[in-house]
Amino acid sequence: MELSSSLVLVLVLTVLMMVWWKRKESRLSLPPGPLALPLIGNLLILDKRAPFKSFMKWSKTYGPVMTVYIGSQRMVVLVGYDTVKEALVDQAEDFTGRAPIPFIFQILRGYGLVISNGDRWRQLRRFTLTTLRDFGMGRKRMEQWIQEESRHLLKSFEETKLTPVDPVFFTSRAVSNVICSLVFGQRFDYEDKDFLGLLQIISRLLRFISSPQGQLYNVFPKLMQLLPGRHHAMLKEVEDIKAFISKKIKEHEKTLDFDDPKDFIDCFLLKLRQDKHNPDTEFHKDNLLGTVLNLFVAGTETTSTTLRYALMLLIKHPHIQEQMQKEIDRVIGQNRIPTMDDRKSLPFTDAVIHEVQRYLDIVPLNVPHYATCDISFRGHTIPKGTVIIPMLHSVLRDEGQWETPWTFNPEHFLDANGNFKKNPAFMPFSAGKRSCVGESLARMELFLFIVSLLQRFSFSSPKGRDGVDPSPELSSFANMPRFYDLIASPR
Template sequence: MEISSSLLLVIVLAVLMLVMWWRKTSGLSLPPGPMALPLIGNLHLMDNSAPFKSFTKWSKTYGPVMTVYLGPQRTVVLVGYDTVKEALVDHADDFADRAPIPFQYKVLNGYGLFISNGERWRQLRRFTLTTLRDFGMGRKRMEQWIQEESRHFVKSFEDTKSEPVDPAFFVSRAVSNVICSLVFGQRFEYEDNNLLHLLQIISRVLRFVSSSRGQLYNVFPRLMDHLPGRHQAMFKEVEDIKNFVLGKISEHELNLDVQDPQDFIDCFLIKLKQEKDNLDTEFHKNNLWTTVANLFLAGTETTSTTLRYALMLLIKHPHIQEEMQKEIDRVIGQNRMPTMEDRKSLPFNDAVIHEVQRYLDIAPLNVPHYATHDITFRGYVIPKDTVILPMLHSVLRDEGQWETPWEFNPEHFLDANGNFKKNPAFLPFSAGKRVCVGESLARMELFLFIVSLLQKFSFSSPEGPDGIDPSPEVSGFGNMPRNYKLIASPR
């Protein structure tokens, strides 16, 4: 029996009314959002090359708290500084948990600091913060390590003899060595093939998870697991990082001195021994290698990406580069190594570095959060098992917080007298209980590395400022800058 189009329309309307009635009577009031289709959700409406652009556009219709469907996954997107701050800071306990992102979950199996929740996360975060601080994160000891690495960093650019080079691995080697000193207790020579191989893998993995194919895996992981493609190669490459970390752990076990721990791995191994009879402990090998891998990857790629982008923007805006150098010459000169104490006397440099982070917008969607229980927020209910995206892009580009949010403008961080001024919407490291554990380290690296480089070099492009394209090559999970070449000319 055929159903007429009129009858079919009546049935569809009746079902929609029934769903709306059920939501109302059950007390479930989801935030509004665009109409979703079965299975694919709102994917057909999204700009898959830059999802945050679609979310920003939709928020003008549905408001700062809205529901979208990434495939079958219900997702609540939070837009704007006030909304994100209210969630992550004012309701910190409700919004503290991480989403089980399929790609990361398959690699880490739920272990480690960055994607764990509950007691595992609390124990690992407390231990990690305490241990990193004990080894100098944010303190004088770490400043000295970064200063020493700066000498090698500067020397690597001197060796280019003003020839055009891709700065990617110049930068990532220096940044990686800082976190390696903390985690592994050693730095690596810049020509070390193992280090270069791992840095190449890290770069490829982050570009993959930010690509359309990477996003597709996270939406349909069960289907993608049975299909060939780039994701299968990525899982194999990640094994190299795992094996490297496990090898370092084995070396530490052989040489461990419980009275004199040298780095993060030593401290974790000592804690593991202390808790060996505790059946509920989170200090075991699975959490050790995954947390070390977390720190190695995050401590390498985010800061090195920011540094590469900083150099790109300074080439694009040579007058800003020149103004930074004049301030450095006036305060530090050409011979003395920069220190963190100099930052308060270099307000323009400090402002530019902050503006680089704001303008780069390295994690536009933020690392996804998760509702592990029903959350009531702004009159809505965010049901358990909902992915939550507190969009950092919407904070760093909030037109109510920044005078010219779409322009690269260091004046955002300077007052009328040229003094550095803070802005509460400067949240590149996120906020609340999941704020980046390496924030103080990253701030120190960015300041000391950039000032050290500008003290010794002027940077330009073989094609001139107009040859630099600061728009991201990939804008999924992260904004990834385009590859480019620069010339480091001694001053």
């Protein structure tokens, strides 16, 4: 009898808490959303392996602007091209905040470019964009670096001699060396064990963040810190990357030429010394380490993953691979090094590369934004402290913007005459003031690497076209492709 009374009491208290919670939310003029339980929010009904699928499903009931709770953290999810554009572009200033993602915050402590806010973010973003452009990002100088790295990538595939290989480190070594040239002023040998070790950590890092355990850390960070698990090992491994960067910074301090900065670190050190008497400066060692870590990790993994996924899709659709090769042969041939000027003459190839990025949908939830103050949006109030999810998945799969959003279809980027056409809903790099600082670099890398590879090789799977599965293995923070082997056959 006493047990029954206790259960009834618990049930009554739970209902009362839910009613109180709901009334509190209604007073805030929050967007509608599914009923959330105290402490755990909507976790019980959330697809843990692919949260964006739940958000898409709920938006059909609650609309394109809705409130959800992941644990006790309030989130406002924005769904669809029109909604995301209105927030990130039309109300850009209101939505510039970046959420303090617990796992990333544990690594960066709020320093660097990715999760900083306010004046810190503005100073670092302005400096980073200016410096990367000065060193050729999106220009001829950077094009030459990528062309040179393409030669090393082609040679590494030649050396496989038709042996099936996992392309993970073929693509990551090449892509990483481009950002390393920009940031560290050097490229690394493909057999450099320290370099390969760092690439393995970066690969594991993104996979961990995209796993259910990684997301669980972001929901209950204090609890997870007390519990055993893979997160402890991952945080320790990231310290190895930070130690490597710190070592490079010290080397740069010893060789710094005030009249001739060689790379991003040199330029940051010069700015640091210029501002040493400015109490409001954000140019100090913590922000240098954090920003370089941001550039190194993001500049390696996202583009190399996209490149690896592109090869998978070309294996899955050999007729598309052949059509690209015919266009490349007609415009460039098999001997001349491709340039960015060739892109306008390769509309089908350009369309395929864009479609790879749309279909991969590498960061479906976007990097979370944050309400740094109360925001008025579409008749609702988004209170300060709310995490905001402008879902890129919902933009890249918007049925009002794409003819066949769930199909890999390069025709999305071609007009009736076979000319390349833009689509405003193409937002793999996000949009607005927090869009990816390396967008122009990534676009250049994808084009030059893919065209160079298809000039020289045809790609296939040892298990045939049905031996590759383009569905993601992990679909939380990032859509992570499955591992697979390929055969690079010289043409």
